[in-house]
Amino acid sequence: MIKADGKYFFLNTKNTTYAFKVMETGQLEHLYYGSLIDAEDGENLSEKRAFAPGNTVLYDNAHPEMTLEDVRLETSAVGKGDFREPMIEAICTDGSTSLDFIYDSYETFSGKKEFNTMPGSYGSKRDVETLNVKMVDANNGFTLILSYYVYADCDVISRSAKFINTSSEKVKLTRMLSMLMDFDHAGMKITSFHGKWTSEMNKSDTILSAGKFVNSSFTGTSSNRSNPFFMVSDTDATEISGSVYGYNLIYSGNHYGAVEVSPWEKTRVAYGINPRNFSWILEPSEEFEAPEAVMTYSAAGYRQMSLNMHEFVREHITRGNWKKKERPIxxxxxxxxxxxxxxxxxxxxxxxxxxxxxxxxxxxxxxxxxxxxxxxxxxxxxxxxxxxxxxxxxxxxxxxxxxxxxxxxxxxxxxxxxxxxxxxxxxxxxxxxxxxxxxxxxxxxxxxxxxxxxxxxxxxxxxxxxxxxxxxxxxxxxxxxxxxxxxxxxxxxxxxxxxxxxxxxxxxxxxxxxxxxxxxxxxxxxxxxxxxxxxxxxxxxxxxxxxxxxxxxxxxxxxxxxxxxxxxxxxxxxxxxxxxxxxxxxxxxxxxxxxxxxxxxxxxxxxxxxxxxxxxxxxxxxxxxxxxxxxQFGDFYRLKSGIICEWSIVSRDKSQAVTMVMQREVQPNNPYLRIEQAGLDENAKYHFYGRKLEYNLKGFGDLVNTVAPIHIKQDGILHNVVAKFVKMPGETEDIKASGATLNNAGVKLAQSFIGTGYDDRVRYFPDFGARLYFTEKIDITE
Structure with a gap:
């Protein structure tokens, strides 16, 4: 839901609020992005200014208390004293580069209009509300439209921007990002995903207390070097706790995400098309659309942030006949x-x-x-x-x-x-x-x-x-x-x-x-x-x-x-x-x-x-x-990572789940393993079970001689013949428990092989071993 009065703007989703206001000078001051708050408290969110810090540039003489370098902003350009990452850069016909976008007006409506030149998110009038804020450049008369799209049900707000040459001369854009927002503190953790061919999406964490971090591509594509998706979070955020902000871009070319800390320890996120080797000439009345940037906030760690993003992509990005259709094998x-x-x-x-x-x-x-x-x-x-x-x-x-x-x-x-x-x-x-x-x-x-x-x-x-x-x-x-x-x-x-x-x-x-x-x-x-x-x-x-x-x-x-x-x-x-x-x-x-x-x-x-x-x-x-x-379409949960990796997918109605456990390498004499599930209905009862598997005798090498009546040479003819007909039994996992127990206490699995014996009570779990487990909702009376 959008609450706007021309001075304060509150964009509320089911669990989050995004807020900004029009300052006395006409700039847009970013106030807040986080868990739901009351729109009536807007004036309590502004920073209180009396005098501008020394060695800064004042916005104008009428406001000696204000330098744009130390204001949390919704948009910024070059030339008026903000030396941080700008959202827009342009070269005017006279060679000047100073832009000064001042608030003009706004409009809101249910639904979302399509872009003229590129794809974007979509939704019905029930799914999404749009806020358009019109800004006018005081120096040259250019128009900037800042657009906000509020997807309340999945806690996503997306942003885009459009530059319109409403002057009488042509202009060359040299930077046109999609969004800019500022936090009021430093020391946040940036999580980005990097790699190369055959080694994509390697997770990387960086704590930024000063300076600048850039996640970008210049390959002509969104690239395997740096995926456009990234997160900004509390340094101690976990899967299930802490503030996490997720960002992505609906764009397939060179992207640019910069996170910068100011001298006053404010953190700026600027995001959009990579300005490197980019320019765009606009004749009078022509316009340029920036791609749509996607934001979500979770107060409950990475897991909820991912669930928000997944829901948004499933419902408001993918489309057509295969949107919800099961994909063939x-x-x-x-x-x-x-x-x-x-x-x-x-x-x-x-x-x-x-x-x-x-x-x-x-x-x-x-x-x-x-x-x-x-x-x-x-x-x-x-x-x-x-x-x-x-x-x-x-x-x-x-x-x-x-x-x-x-x-x-x-x-x-x-x-x-x-x-x-x-x-x-x-x-x-x-x-x-x-x-x-x-x-x-x-x-x-x-x-x-x-x-x-x-x-x-x-x-x-x-x-x-x-x-x-x-x-x-x-x-x-x-x-x-x-x-x-x-x-x-x-x-x-x-x-x-x-x-x-x-x-x-x-x-x-x-x-x-x-x-x-x-x-x-x-x-x-x-x-x-x-x-x-x-x-x-x-x-x-x-x-x-x-x-x-x-x-x-x-x-x-x-x-x-x-x-x-x-x-x-x-x-x-x-x-x-x-x-x-x-x-x-x-x-x-x-x-x-x-x-x-x-x-x-x-x-x-x-x-x-x-x-x-x-x-x-x-x-x-x-x-x-x-x-x-x-x-294919259930909710994905990361349960554990490291030597043991655990994932689980829970159906949308919480009636069933499939859980995977995989071991990268054996840890000797480490018999116990627990699966702590997630996303199940805590008030329901479930049947948890694994597949009954058999294993090749040769996986135990010449240990076969500890039970064989005659000596068997490893990899010999007899070994191969016996292995063809004799299989080693796998363990059985079969319990009934409440969703609350499975979510919070978990399931203790059969002990793994530790070198002291093997039968059908022992889990054969070598290097790169894996299991699938299944959880089915059952009648509470069973």
Whole structure:
């Protein structure tokens, strides 16, 4: 709910308040963001000023008590004495750069209008209220609209800004962020997520008592180097306690999040498009929209902050036919075949996939042009490789559909190889600088989506591919970072608009295709998680989290994503071992346990797999289908991290939960383990149980000789024969307890193996071992 009177502005969600006011000088003073407070106390929230600190710049002579350098602000620019991170920078026609935005008026209404140039959050008039505050530049007459969108039910407030050139001269924007807000203290903890290819979303904490911290990307994408999502919190915040602020940006290009501490120990958060190598020329009456920034506050630690963000993304970012639809279990051909496949070999793999219960078969890279490696063919989407696929795309799709499977396809529309038919026809469509050496990436270049002709072409050629009868799914890849930013479509003075214009072109491409093909499930990918952001999630509901399918690596990767993104948005595959990215060997059940906490898929050659692994896959898929709705759309809880990692997902109605425990490495003589669940109905009664599993005798090595009547040589013929017929029994977990007990006291599991004996009361839990446990609500009388 928004309470506004032209002086005070209170934005209330279910549990939070965001407040600011118009100062006597016309600036907007930020007052408060935190747990709910009373709007009638607004005047008690302002800082009391008598004299400005020495060695500061006064805003004007009429207010000797005020310097903008020591005011908590809602927006700030260059030139009037605030030396902290500005929200806006511009170069006027006369060369001056001073801007002075003063409050003019406001409006509120139920609902939210769409942006003209990019995606944003959405909701009905019941879901969201909008506040627009109009600011006018006292120096040049420019107009700035600050927009606030209040999503009360999920405790989210988002912000955006629009710069309108209401002057009579052109202006060049050199910085246009989406939001700015100031805290009244320093020493806060910044949690950001960094990485690289196959090592995305590594959580990092920084205490900022002075100076500046920047979380940004300059790869042309939101990037795997620094995801746009970050948090600011109390230094002692935990999963379940302390103040935590979450921030994200609905944008897919270069982002910039700066946290800065002032000399007076105020902490500023400034967030939006990266100003590095950015400018935008506005003629009179033209406007520029900044992307939408998302904020949420939790007084109860990281867990509640994540639940707020997850609900917001599920309800107000993802959209279309697949928003709440259960996602199919797929098998992707990449790690099974790479570029080396034929129509018959793929059909053989698809038949094996169908037998184990897989629902969707995806043909990855290599089906078009002369694409036998990654050096050629990108761009030639209208040329099917008939040597590999003599039946063509339509024929291949029919063969897969006839098996009872959905058919999916890999594409990388934004890229082009120099060795391609498209490049021969249109070299001017590639992003590179004429006559200068080009820094190549993955043997490919980027198509110039600043050029409307290129976007129109891609709409046409992708529409042709997406119209293939029987096609149900597309994996949309993007495998290189930007270099040598240059558009041959744009004049010299607009070359610093390339990065943002590219993103706008991408959004037009995606919007058109998703509207034309609403039934198609599109999964995003950019060398894994190199473009994992809320902007692209407005168009496709799920993203390939990482090219790394190793279960141990995925613990950190998926745990990182879980802070800001619901599990329905990231996909995870079970692959073969040794793993193709790490060469690590992990148990098949552990690979499944981790992958089932994203949108599940498989990436292995079932035709070459051991019979016992194939049987395991079949059992895994049958189990996953029983709990798919909960696993994909339930509430995600991080229970424990470190050597032991525990996650749990609870259905929205709290009727069931699935909990995973995985051990990175064995701790000797450490037998006891407790699962403390979360999110269950404390007044209900539940049945908690685990799967009854059996284990390969060979996992115990030559310990078999402690019970065998004859000596068995480790890895000998007899050892292999015995292991084929004799399995070691797993432990049983089966209790009934109240939700309150499970949430607060937890469940003590069977002791793990510690070297002094083994039977069905002992948990076999080697390095990288994992378990899934299930919690079902039962009748209170049972």
């Amino acid at each position: 797929l098998i992707n051909s990449w790690e099974a075949a790479y570029f080396d496949f034929t129509e018959s070999s793929l059909v053989k793999l698809a038949k094996a996939a169908k037998k184990v219960g897989i629902e969707l078969f995806v043909m990855d890279d290599g089906w078009f042009g002369e694409r036998n490696d990654d050096k050629r063919g990108l761009g030639d989407w209208d040329i099917v490789n008939k040597k590999k696929l003599p039946s063509g795309l339509e024929g291949m799709a029919k063969k897969i559909n006839d098996l009872g499977l959905m058919f999916g396809l890999w594409v990388e529309p934004e890229m082009i190889n120099v060795d391609s038919e498209l490049y021969k026809k249109h070299p001017e469509w590639a992003i590179d600088i004429p006559g200068k050496n080009h820094a190549e990436g993955r043997n490919q270049r980027i198509l110039d989506l600043c050029n409307p002709e290129v976007v129109d072409y891609l709409i046409d050629v992708m529409s042709s591919v997406f119209s293939t009868p029987g096609l149900s799914y597309v994996k949309w890849d993007m495998n290189r970072n930007f270099s040598d930013y240059y558009s041959k479509y744009l004049p010299a003075e607009k070359q610093q608009e390339v990065s943002h214009r590219y993103v706008l072109g991408l959004y037009r491409l995606l919007k058109t295709l998703t509207e034309r093909f609403p039934e198609l499930l599109i999964e995003g990918c950019a060398s894994g998680g190199n473009r994992f952001d809320l902007g692209v999630l407005c168009y496709y509901p799920q993203i390939w989290a990482s090219d790394n399918t190793d279960a141990v690596s995925r613990l950190d990767i998926q745990n990182g994503y879980s802070y800001g993104y619901p599990q329905s948005t990231y996909t995870a595959h079970v692959s073969s071992c040794p793993n193709h990215q790490t060469l690590r060997i992990t148990p098949m059940e552990s690979r499944f346990a981790v992958a089932s906490f994203g949108v599940l898929g498989y990436e292995l050659n079932l035709n070459d797999a051991k019979s016992e692994d194939v049987a395991s896959v079949e059992a895994q898929i049958e189990l996953y289908k029983q709990y798919r709705k909960t696993l």
